[in-house]
Amino acid sequence: MKKLLYSLTTLLLLSSSLKADEGMWIPLLLKKYNYEQMKAKGLKLTPEQLYDVNNSSLKDAIVWFNGGCTGEIISDKGLVLTNHHCGYDAIASNSTKDNNILDNGFWAKNNGEEIPIPGMWVSIVQRIEDMTDRVTTELAGVSEKDRPAKLQEIFKKITDEVKKGNKLEAQMREMFKGNAYYLFVFQRYTDIRLVGTPPQSVGKFGGDADNWMWPRHTGDFSMFRIYANKSNEAAGYAPDNVPFVPKHSLPVNIKGVKEGDYAMIYGFPGRTNRYEFSQGIDLAIEKVNPTIVNLRDIRLKAWKEVMDKNVSDRLKLSADYAQIANYWKYFIGQTEQMKRLKVYDYKVESEAKFKAFAQGKPQYQNVLQNVENAYVAYRPYALQRTYLSEGILGVSMNGFASSMIPYANNIKDNKDTAAASRALKMAQANADEFYNAFFPSADQKILAQILEMYYMNIPADQHPAYMAIILKSKGKTNSEKFRSFAAIVYAKSFFASKEKFDAFMAAPSYKKLMADPCFAMVSAFYNNYINNYKVKVDEFNAAIGPEARAYIKGLMEMNPNKVFYPDANSSLRLTYGSVQAYEPKDAVKFDYMTTLDGVMEKYNPNDFEFNVPTKLIDLYKAKDFGNYKRADGKLPVAFITNNDITGGNSGSPVIDGDGQLIGLAFDGNWEAMSGDIVFDEKYKRTINVDIRYVLFLIDKLGGAPHIVAEMKLVQ
DSSP states (O other): OOOOOOOHHHHHTOOOOSOTTSOOBOGGGHHHHTHHHHHHHTOOSOHHHHOOSSSOOGGGGEEEETTTEEEEEOSTTOEEEEOTTTSHHHHHHTOOSSSOHHHHOEEOSSGGGOEEOTTOOEEEEEEEEEOHHHHHHHHTTOOTTTHHHHHHHHHHHHHHHHHTTSSOEEEEEEETTTTEEEEEEEEEEOEEEEEEEOOHHHHTTTHHHHTTOSSOOOOOOEEEEEEEOTTSOOOOOOTTOEEOOOSOOOOEEOSOOOTTOEEEEEEOOOBOOTTOOHHHHHHIIIIIHHHHHHHHHHHHHHHHHHHTTOHHHHHHHHHHHHHHHHHHHHHHHHHHHHHHTTHHHHHHHHHHHHHHHHTTOTTTTTHHHHHHHHHHHHGGGHHHHHIIIIIGGGSHHHHHHHTTHHHHHHHGGGSOHHHHHHHHHHHHHHHHHHHHTOOHHHHHHHHHHHHHHHHHHSOGGGSOTHHHHHTTSSOSSHHHHHHHHHHHHHHHOGGGSHHHHHHHHHSOOHHHHHHOHHHHHHHHHHHHHHHHTHHHHHHHHHHHHHHHHHHHHHHHHHOTTSOOOOOOBSSOEEEEEEBOOEEEETTEEEOSEEEHHHHHHHOOTTOGGGOOOHHHHHHHHHTOOGGGSOTTSOOEEEEEEOOOOOTTOTTOEEEOTTSOEEEEEEEEOGGGGGGGTSOOTTTOOEEEEEHHHHHHIIIIISOOHHHHHTSOEEO
């Protein structure tokens, strides 16, 4: 039989043997590899209407929202729709006890009332280029040890070429663990203003209890506007800036959806690890995930006690609490579903097939054994990084104090006084924000518990020497000693109050910093990791890197008729599928849509997470749903699709076959929480706010029909 040779790109995406619903696809490649499948499922647009460099296309309406979410432009005046939880920090930070827009909602009556959000930005992709040939050519002959540094050098050279002489931004993205490389060129906009938000009782309805769950009844959206200068160019905030005129904005379909309808989601999915090895799955299930959950649980419980005492403190902590709680529950669900779906066994089975394929092939036959060796060496130290980042530095004051480590490292022996000065300026710049949401009594309680958890779960021979100092604190039991130590830290550290911190900053010195009990502790744990265990992490990554790259390349050769897609990495992707119900377990079937009836069924005025505004109840009783109701008179709230998404897709537009907005993605479902590791076609669902509920909440609940009037509605 004649052997066919394929280019890497062709090999990656050769056929359509994989279900079209799986995969987060690079828009540049849609025309060549995905278009016919998309068309067969219901797409009516041309490939150029999806992605085009020279003309207006859907990509021009998709924004990378502040680096962690996605948004979509839905009017020719730069109006951006995203999730409520994506705008949560901006909403909470602009709320006070007297003007509580987080709890009460907010709708600007005109452009002058829109609230500027310092530090917020959105970026729009201008073009994507395949740089694989160039990068691999420049990497030729480079050793594995030197590869990371050389890659950064190559990336910088390419992005500098793009940025030279213009205001564009550029990022290089590695795909398939280093088998492919793509350039993404952006235009960033930094004058972003809050236009509107529903009350959090609507935008966060169901709270932590309903998070990651279906059926869902959350109006998870907020609205912002991009401003530009009078030439429609990106510019910093200025009072005379004007609403941005985009190349493309999404028309809004209020006809509604039904099961089986085509649906695609365009956005910036954060991270998946679909090519993880079985050892990584076992490590996550048995050690890393439970540790993250337990460490975050300590913070959440202490913060909740503070938040329940008064509104002002709740507003200060709301954004941090929501961020920590979201992935606290995520790691619980991911672990549970990886066990239920036997993801480890699936990986072992896949690797057994690869091992058989690799026999007699020198480039592949030792891959899995080398991976096993790397994990055996790494596993005893695997929790060190987790305990540093989620534990020691997860304590608020410790995290803030750690920002002074570059100062200490560089001012000692006058190594780099300029770097030391930059560290001081950075700490000073962040001080107001830190102390505004700093609660020493809660932080002290958190520190004591996390130190004890570290002591109990990290082997004694891996403890910093400073642990002996901590254990000399007063107390009959270790728990008492950790509480005593924490009390001393918060009583004596200058980081424990803004006044003491400012006094230090007025006359900073290395000697004073090293004498501070908080900094002494933080630097001891930090240096213990850097000096003793970071090398273990680096050795592990250096060992795994080439094996992962070879493994994926081998999988492609092993399955030449299978379509492969790269892991998500916060680059622009498109996924396509359909509106689809599912059956999570025996005798249980979940419908594809929820309605306002379900909100009222869950409504509980005595439960903060399930309370709703009185006006919403009145509108429900009067059935005053405007043009947004279904044919049966009910008001849709949310629907599910089988699209393949992950974190970072929050706020992404759900688009029909005609290129019209039908909803926005905001969550995944509990039964498929292992989706970042393995896509499960039976259970994987994306939870979306129905655009008709969004419009109803703006128009009827918010009393802002002028905002709806900006949009192009398709009846």
